[in-house]
Amino acid sequence: MKYIGNLHKSIEKHLKNNAFYIDNTFFTYKDFAIRISKIRHTITGTVNNSVKLIGLITNDDIDTYAAIVAFWLEGKAYVPINPDHPIDRNVDILNSLGTSYVFDSSKKTDFPNFILLKPSEPEITAINLKPKKVSDKDLAYILFTSGSTGAPKGVPITYNNLNEFIEGINYDNEFKLNSSDKCLQMFELTFDFSVVSYIFPLLEGACIYTVPRESIKYFYIYKLIKTHNLTVLSLVPSIIHYLRPYFNEIHAPEVRYCSFGGGALYNDIIEDWSKCIPNSKTFNYYGPTENTIYSSYYKLNKNSSLNKTHNGVITIGQPLNNVLYTIVDKSNQEIPIGESGELVLASGQLTPGYWKNEKKNKESFFTKTENGKTIRYYKTGDLCFKDSENNYMYLGRIDFQVKIRGFRIELSEVEFHAKAKCHEKINMVAIDIFNDLGNAELALAIESEAFNTNNIVNHMKAKMPDYMVPAHIKFIKEFPYNNNGKIDRKKLRTYFK
Template sequence: MIDIAERIERIFIANADRFSFNISQTQYTYAQLQQRVLCIQTALERVARADEKLIGVVAVDHLDTYAAVLAILRSGRAFVPLNPEHPPERNASIIRQAGLRNAIAVDMATALDQVTLQQCGLIPSALAIDADAVGRCAVNASDLAYLLFTSGSTGEPKGVPITRGNLAAFLDSLAESNCAMYPTDRVLQMFDLTFDFSIAAYLAPLSNGACVYTVGGGKAKYAEIYRLLSDEGLTVAPLVPSVLNYLKPYFDEIELPELRLSFFCGEALLADIVSAWTKCAPGSTIINFYGPTEATVFATYYDWNELAGCNKTLNGVVSIGQPMNGNYAIVVDDELAPLDHGEKGELCLAGPQLTPGYWQDPARDQRTFFDSMIDGTIRRFYRTGDVVVQDDAGDLLFCGRVDHQIKLQGYRVELGEIEHHVRHVLDDHAFVVVPHISPQGAASLILVVENYTGDLKKVIASLREHIPGYMVPARGVSLTTLPLNANGKIDRKSLQKQFEEQRG
């Protein structure tokens, strides 16, 4: 295993004078990045105890945020990203579950409300101005690299730990999946660090000496993506498919001759829009990746070939392809028995990228992981909850979700978590949250309440105090009665169909 800290160290030596980041139109060399890493690691070592293996990072669009991640990894610890724009209640849950004692922050004014009040110490990166002779700590493949928290059905975020070995396997397989990056590359980084796709947009490029171009938050985010792609001549663009929906009105104007690689993940990729995208970037290789957080960012991939004209799709959705190098995929029935090609079932993944298990949640592990024989070897598999069918060539075609877990803006969201918070507002009212797809292909949520006479806009507004914006329903609807299925449960499918018919 070549650890991520060792990979970055090699780049610091070989590429000191090359640019590592372009943030808010300011460029920083690898030498400058290395200096910030060493200063922040020095500050960290002076404060953190030797047995403190998890360190928070209050993630903002600043060089020190990325330097903090690298400093934590170099110190032999694992990072836990915290989004200061998320509700304090959510960050408090993450801090509590992870047992964080310290977090590194750039913007102290923002971080104080989010972190200090939750009894987690703050290490201000702005005060990290000197560097001791801090070394790179020896690590094992089983040591953690990071801990991310995703939406949980109980109302509490669930922790997914990723090891150094998981991360190293991902970086290796990414390079072998037509997605190698080089020091000459200029790479788009549009993701919040709490979203695991960001690993592919900053750690992967940095480990290959490329320059990362970040996108700040705010209402002008998509305009900034457009500007960076067009004006800065970016060569690699990791994107969630919904970005193309926002850029689509400008496709006739967009010309990206230098873009050599576009890769997508996080949502279903629609064939018609990716076909249109190829006209904006005719020289770009297009890859559709698939992977849950539990399998370290990406686990399968599909190369889109516009010229060949024989791309695989199902219901207009591009295939998620085949497992990346070292990974395994099987399709199983309800009894976890492997199915033949052509049979629809649940996708399950195995391999060196698979998390060792959920954070302090053995009961969830027992429900989610199982052993199965493949290629004469017993392997540990993860149940993704995604329904697929595998064709005779081995390519996987996405059909939908087993449960009520969906993807919104690239984030995986449990409808149960949203409903958990709605329940505190609506008390005894019957309600349900259902996904809705607009005519443009954008996903959103609708809160449907039975016989409600109050102001649903106020209900939705109150949710913003408890859950991130991407999880808040776009609108609320009151119905006289909610449809029930044969089991007496609210018929979600009937409601979705009703809203789909209204859309049509």
Template sequence: MKFIQQLAASILNYRDRIAFHINGVDYTYAQFLYKIEGIRGSIRSQIPDDEKLIGLVTHDDLESYAAILALWFEAKAYVPVNPKNPAERNLQVFRQTDTSFVLDSKPDGSLNQFELINTAELGDESDLSVLKPVEDPSKDLAYILFTSGTTGLPKGVPITYSNMQGLVDAIDADEPFNLAPDDRCLQMFELTFDFSVVAYLFPLLAGAGIYTIPQDAIKYLYIFKLIKEQRLSVLTMVPSIINYLRPYFGEINAPSVRYCSFGGGALHFDLAKEWSNCLPNCQIFNYYGPTEFTVYSGYYPYHKETANKSYNGIISTGSPLKNVHYLVADENNKEVSDGITGELCLGGIQLTPGYWKNPERNKKVFFNYEKNGEIIKYYRTGDLCFKDEAGDFMYVGRADFQVKIRGYRVELAEIEYHVKNVMKQKVNVVAIDVLNRLENAELALAFESNNFEIDYIMDYLKEQMPPYMIPSHIEFIAEFPHSLNGKIDRKKLRTYFKL
């Protein structure tokens, strides 16, 4: 694929520049190349050509990133697991992919049943003036990421090289976003999370520097440190992280930042506005896209000086990227009219071939639909939205965040909007559904704060919403539970409510 050749050229062209800043240590592209070629040598000598899915234990180190590119240059795919996850969960991932070989820079003995390659011991002392990837992998797999599944088993999302080329082409065609070799780019994501792909791929294509977060660090504090001390210029973040930075907004003035991209969660207008004031020279983008569609499918540019589109206080997800098809559909997979809420469905070259060995799930979420004389395969995202008169898509909420209370359908995002609209305190608030002793759903509010008076909030809600939409359970929680990738863990949050 073209992007594979571009990666090879970039690594050679910028040999003397900083490729990674990891735990306070700088590594050049030449050092990166040394590791890549050493790992490639072991792949070629130890792994058969027909073994395409290779396990990768992810760490915050140069070897983990080098392993990814080494596998790509050998037309293989990486299957990442987090060493902090339960061992059984990681084994489930490798069992589903029939993995035999695992790359690991810090083997601890827990995966000795596999053929382990210790990447920390590998390097290539030979001539590194030439970097030649193998033949075009085309529709071969580039990676498989596993997310939580409804059956209790992790759910695999395979992404092909063609999917990735579609993403690169779409971003390249978008003029407002262009990285340069001088950029210093934040990479805050664990390598099992899809946003990590854009956080390392596009900087590497540009010969830019990548600044990572140590796995044991407090993410938001380390990001604060990197922005200030390393003068980062490109930030890729989830919105929940800057909620934690909010107490420091008065101290943050980062003129070095020129791009800040959000994704992986709803971006609230008030938060975007306050954060924008900390970044005087920055363009802010609200990207949208699920793992199943190779990270990004579209975006909305936040406007510092003019009005911004939002719905229930959430910034618009904007419009699709090049060669991406959006369809707002009803429960029968039929397109609804503009202005009508439905489920957002995505089609195009970036779409995964389907969930790994999961035909039942594939039947539920993928469908073919004829539009403008063309039959397109679509994926149902589970996100509710509507298309406005200008062609922008407005986020309404998750289909699975749409709950039934006493037979009424309730949008949890609407409750959160009204609470935030009146709340005097600047704290996180989440509306969720909880089950009472009779297994009936009731509404609850969780505030990430010490106790404070909320009578005025409840009075306001009673003025704005019908009785069945008024939360009946309240909890004040010092710190919300989060996933490894910074998202609020709503499932765990429910356990704080004792009904």
């Protein structure tokens, strides 16, 4: 609890500083502390001590962020629920937790069958930031990601996992914020990169600038950079593809750090982007949600020709100090440097296991005895190789899991819901394709003569978030197959060009 346990001290120390900029309004750390205290008052008066999990509706407002800290100070864990996602999916997630409580700061809630928590009504001016005692093994949050059976899978992260992660990032002092930093928070709170974007600024008394859900994200970020002189940027690679037409107008010498993650980062666009942020240290981060956000990073060179790349994609670098990487074959045996295989990892950041999903746990984790110690590994499903300088190169997914707008998606889940409303047994294959900007988009190939797909699309929209609904649908009379008798997905992509 070294870092999370000290969160309250940073808030108390920086009460006069701005903590958040949300929807054109600044909130000080004192404002933030009062909101936290009011939410704690509600929790202690409503929620039994034995209850550890609380659903959190992810509104873009000060109370939602205050609720995260309030839960932690009370020894609770938050489970983010996006109100724009299908209600059935959200209720299924809440039911799987076995919790009756939901915190929702909005005026009208979609969760009438749960006990609704809001900030205490009486005006509270006394600040209460004293943390309750919690165990390192207690949960800090659970994030639900796309699952192959049509149901999302929960990834619990403990307080110890979170502290190990912060320790790993702080180890070499490459990324060190201060109280005068102005930090971008562009991520939806159901996405694990959001944790990085709020926790490091809060620990140092910096100000966090959020992006409204209904805004055009890339354009709002562009305005924040220009208007408020942001100093710390955490981005997904697709954002700079959208910003590329504005590169000539962006000159941001104030930016000290720029971090990327959530997708392949291409060296050619980085060369141009670096001219927009000439004084910045820039990092390419990699890591699955299961290993608490980031697991490795690569610090980019000012001269892009010196960056380590493979097929134009920048390396994911070397593991954090407390993370162990190994490249293995199908039998989980380590393979030589330079040969490609599955990346597996082990660390104190690693989740204790998927929420109530033993089948998935057996598939994704394994143990090995090395030098007399038993090490628990996670199978990332990512195809990589290690070069002679110990940098890891990312080659793609071993299975059919992709990242769209930074969100990890099981293509089998998309296919599951696409087929659910189709009465005939028709082949449907979900694939990722790339648009003219170089950003990944979902596509659905249907092996059939053309028919009206409104019923299928409406069902997918009711069951999945918008980023999981294919943006392109194409009918193909006969799918291409490879020599092994499997659908040739690589060739299938060419049908969408």
